[in-house]
Amino acid sequence: MAQIFPKWTNKLPVVLLCVILGGASFVVFVFWYWFSPKNLEVGYQPIQPVHYSHKLHAGDLGIDCRYCHTGVEVSAVAGVPPTERCMNCHTQVKPNSLKLEPVMESWRTGMPIHWVRVHKVADYAYFDHSAHISVGVGCISCHGRVDQMERVRVVEPLSMGWCLDCHRNPAPHLRPLDQVTNMEYKPTEEWRQIAKLKAATLHPPVESCSGCHR
Amino acid sequence: MTHEHPHQKDEKLTYWRSVDNLHRTETYIKSIESEFEGGQQSEISGLQRRSMLKLMGASMAFAGMGVACRRPEAKILPYTKQPEDIVPGKPNYYATVIADGLDAVGVLVESHEGRPTKIEGNPDHHGSLGKADMAMQASVLELYDPDRSVTPTQAFKGQRMPSNWIEWDMFAEEHFAKLAERDGEGLYFLTTRTPSPTHLRLEKELKKRFAKAVFFAYDPLALDNTQAGAALAFGRPARVHYHLEQAQVILTLQADPLMTGPEHLLHASGFAERRRVYDTSDVSKMNRLYAVEAACTVTGSNADHRFRLSAAQTGDFLRALARELFGVLGLTLPVCCKDGGIKAALLDQVASAPAFDKKFIAALAKDLKANMGHSVIIVGENQAPAVHALAHVINMALGGEGSTFSLTEPSMVVCTERSADQCRDLVKSLNDGKVDTLVMLDVNPAYNAPGALGFAKALAKAKTSIHVGLYEDETGRVASWHLPMAHFLETWSDAVSYKGVASIGQPLIAPLHAGRSTLEVLAQIAGIADRKPHALVQTTWRQGSGVLAAEKTWRKALHEGVIPGSLSAKVASPKVDTPAVVKALSSLAGKAPTAQALEVVVMPSYTLRDGRLANLSWLQEMPDPVTKIVWANAMWIGPAFAKKIGLTSGLDKRKYMGELVELSANGVTLQMPAYVVPGLPDYSVTLVLGYGRTASGVVGNGVGVDVYPMLPADGAKVFQGATLKRLNTRQAVPTTQEQFAMNGEVLQETNVLSMQGRDPATLMTTQEYVRHPNAASAKNDLKPDLMQKQGSELEPIQMTKSWEYTGNKWGMLIDLASCIGCNACVTACVAENNIPVVGPEQVMRGRMLHWLRVDSYKVGPVEEPRTILQPVPCMHCENAPCESVCPVAATSHDKEGLNVMTYNRCVGTRYCGNNCPYKVRRFNYFDFSNSGDIYVAPEKKERRKLLQMQYNPDVTVRYRGVMEKCTYCTQRIQEAKIEALRQKQDPNALPDGAVTPACAQTCPTQAIVFGNLNDPTSKVSKLKQGNRNYTMLNELNVRPRTSYLSRLFNPNPELV
Secondary structure, three states, rough: OOOOOOOOHHHHHHHHHHHHHHHHHHHHHHHHOOOOOOOOOOOOOOOOOOOOOOHHHHHHHOOOOOHOOOOOOOOOOOOOHHHHHHHHOOOOOOOHHHHHHHHHHHHHHOOOOOOOOOOOOOOOOOOOOHHHHHOOOOOOHHHHOHHHOOOOOOOOOOOOOHHHHHOOOOOEOOOOOEEEEEEEEOHHHHHHHHHHHHHHHOOOOOOOOHHHOO | OOOHHHHHHHOOOOOOOOOHHHHHHHHHHHHHOOOOOOOOOOOOOOOOOOHHHHHHHHHHHHHHOOOOHHHHOOOOOOOOOOOOOOOOOOOOEEEEEEEEEEEEEEEEEEEEEEEEEEEEOOOOOOOOOOOHHHHHHHHHHHHHOOOOOOOOOOEEEOOOEEHHHHHHHHHHHHHHHHHHOOOOOOHHHHHHOOOHHHHHHHHHHHHOOOOOOEEEEEEOOHHHHHHHHOOOOOOOOOEEEHHHHHEEEEEEOOOOOOOOOOHHHHHHHHHOOOOOOOOOHHHHHOOOOEEEEEOOOOHHOOEEEEEEEEEEEEEHHHHHHHHHHHHHHHOOOOOOOOOOOOOHHHHHOOOOOOOOOOOHHHHHHHHHHHHOEEEEEEEEEOOOOHHHHHHHHHHHHHEOOOOEEEEEEEOOOOOOHHHHHHHHHHHHEEEEOOEEEEEEOOOOOHHOHHHHHHHHHHHHHOOEEEEEEOOHHHHHHHOOOEEEEEEOOOOOEEEOOOOOOOEEEOOOOOOOOOOHHHHHHEEEHOOOOOOHHHHHHHHHOOOOOOOOOOOOHHHHHHHHOOOOOOOEEEOOOOOOHHHHHHHHHHHHHHOOOOOOOOOEEEEEEEOEEEOOOOOHHHHHHHOOOOEOOOOOOOEEEHHHHHHHOOOOOEEEOOOOEEEEEEEEEEOOEEEEEEEEOOOOOOOEEEEEOOOEEEOOOOOOOOOOOOOOHOOOOOOOEEEEEEEEEEEEEEEEEOEOOOOOOOOOHHHHOOOOOOOOOOOOOEEEEEHHHHHHHOOOOOOOHHHHHHHHEEEEEEEEOOOOOOOOOOOOOOOEEEEEEOOOOHHHHHHHHHOOOOOOOOOHHHHHHHOOOOOOEEEEEEOOOOOEEEEEEEEEEEOOOOOHHHHOOOOOOOOOEEOOOOOEEEEEHOOOOOOHHHHHHOOEEEEEOOOHHOOOOOOHHHHHHHHHHHHHHHHOOOOOOOOOOOOOOOOOHHHHHHHHHHHHHHHOOOOOOOOOOOOHHHHHHHHHOOOOEEEEEEOOOOOOHHHHHOOOEOOHHHHHOOOOOOEEEEOOOEEOHEEE
């Protein structure tokens, strides 16, 4: 009597299993890779057109953040410095360095340097730097130890949940207003008490959608 | 069917939106059965379901192939040298000036990193006082209009050839050098009557080079009759300025001072100043407006007494009034002015005079005389100079000089010739072959010259014609050269207001399309070496002992937007030339129109003006303040005449179907739909200018019917003897008059709920108000069945938890007594909030996206109704019906009382829109914002690239499938709060005035008040305590945060 099932059907369960597992993991991969929010990528560290080191400038040399990011106290955006700001020093300091060539070129031609954006909040959320700086949230709370980064990288997820964690409990992130840009700042016990009192007066938007979405 | 006066039936007023609505015809009821039209497919979209699936499949496949990348790399491009004043993320404001006909209005322009986005009025400029009208708001869209011409073009063998500025420069140098040899014989200029001192200076320079050159100025909306009337009355050219804030009694005769003509913003604000009645004790201060008119105007809609009268009989009416004043009431002219036998002349022809409503005239005359020194008569441009002159005589006799009106010397631009005559003379010169070269600066006579002149045909007889304009329009298309003009936001300019205040116009952006300003072209022709507009304007004001010679004064003038001390001189002790007026009186008599010989009144479009704004989609989609027609014009016809000839215009299947008619006058026949406008005289029809453009651009081309061909050679805007023929076929007229109705018609019909007494508007007369001061606010009391015990007190039932407001608590109040319904707020809202345009097809489906609309209700008989105009933004309810039905919590309450929309959460169920009793929610049926200024197929999206430069970066651009609505300009609230943080102040207790929404900011009458309700000293809190305050549809217990002060009429007690 002829076999009902040909011999290759013996492999069918294994093949089916492989296909199902492979397919399932492909679906997971597709959603993970292409459909997860694009602004949540902690660790994103793009290559910049200029080999600019925050570690050197902000860390070792101790230049204040606001020397370059001038808008941070008055505007929604902190601002990336114009080429002119680089040239304030670099007409004197290492003017012939090869690393500076893109900057020099921009200075000569008047064409802007194409910096790659590192930190990005979703388009539909309106984040304002000055609002946070004005109440004493340190740069470090969202950007991490930029003074230790050769190349800037994302250290916090910048998601709505992450924003709300702080909005619900701002006290640990508050600093005296003159310590906002200080990367080494450690709060004293006394300040912790003050911060708690201050936090209670702030009422940052938590359930008020209009605080961030317009 | 008879038109019953609602007062006769019962005490309750009936508010109606249209004649059909009042009579509740069967087709009407059928038409409004559902709020939204079924089915959302549209032939315009082109993207059908099947192709959508295909596309989706394809994109999935591409995704799988790794074409997409995970995180799109975004670039940040900083300045190389950052301009000193620019802080990225913060807008700057610059003062400049918009010249408009004979007037110029100062504006402040908001600029985001060098990109002008919004125009506001300049508070320091006397003609604006910080307010802006529709055209001013929309002028920023004109800057980015993708249809503007981008390069010079030349006519070549009947075709247009693209050219460039180098070719033009070479041509111009040679051509005008040749003309200069002949002293400019055959050189003609045609300009608008621009009030620019630099322009006038350059004209003088041109005369040096071309002694025989001829200058003409033409503007279809010129004030020829007004100027001639003033000259006739006062024996000298003078400008008359009306100060309505001083006027207790105002009579307008075919005039529209609140909306059109010079200083209309001032008129509106002055008028409203005297209508702020917050208590019964203020009633005596309220002004009274009588409007006598044929067309339905905005001024007429706001009148306490509107008397419909054909334009032809207006002179007779005024004469009858004068007879009553001088003859019966014994009014005398002031000592300075000779009587000149005016009384005798007026009494002379009593027998032959037509009879008007004696009671009305007697009461009106009495009212005018009783308020001597505070009464004024304003005559419209379409009336003969003699009517203007007689009005001036009466005004002088009423003693208003220096109070309700004043006279100034005509500033700088002295033009005594009639604009229409100049156009006629030019056509004659063209036809006589005298014109060698015609230079046309910023004019479009091939479109807007009176049809009888045949301008376009005559233009071909000029050997060379040069057109400078923003668009290659009807004139540019046929001229031998067309040169793109720089927009006023792109170039330096100067302008003098009607009152003589001069301003420097500064550019906000470099010319987008390398256009040149008219000044630059004039200077080039004059042979001036440095012809940069900046240098030209500087020479005018700074050369030698110029007013702004010092750098400091120049900078200050730029900063303030006003040149100090530049007001025109007042006419010292004006006298009326009574004998001349008496002589002119004989020309006043007019014949009443009949059904066989109709009167045609032509008025400029409220939105498009003379047609030059036709390509601005914001204005095309801005409902006409009177008829609410969008994207079209129609012949306005009175309801009585319409009924008499059996016109079938009316609402049918949700669309207004206007019956097509043929109107013949002056040997021209126009075919257009007829639109029934309650309040129009029986045998007078109204036509609207500005439509039927053929070369305005993608937006304006072919919209409506061009009325200019019907205008007679003298450019008269009123003519008699027209005949009407019905064509028995109908055409849809897009109008929003019947849309977003909230009076519960449908529910009433089906008895789902008892909606009797559901009146959104509240009207009262001053007499009623004094008798029952709390009639309006009494509506705010809830029925007991909507209350519940909360502790020991009765509180309104609340669907959700009770809200507590510890910080700010925003609220709005709209005073219907001061609102004139001018639509400036709607335009400001469109500009501020990135509101897309949807096009006529979509408007007719009820898909318009305006967040703020101005509803128009009528009360009373269809022939002579009263109008209530009611701006309706989102009410921001406490018990918001929209919030409770949203399945995804995309709309929610915030802690300052706003009902907010989170677009990125919205999935588009439209439940909220269905549940909103005020119909203020708008749904993006298509990707309207992605298609630019006109809703077109997706492949034409490149239009958007330029237009999106106008977008406000602080407001989300909404995508297809998302619900949206008024946010109280939440971006401004947030900015004010953040600014308080920056200043180390408390953001949760902002001072009054820290936040002003776009609508309130631009409102010329300051009818919209916004502020913090938790602050008992804020203006809005105080006004909400008043007894005229009422909330709309209060019986629903949704407890709106936007409330109204009832519409108040101030009728003459003798006429009630």
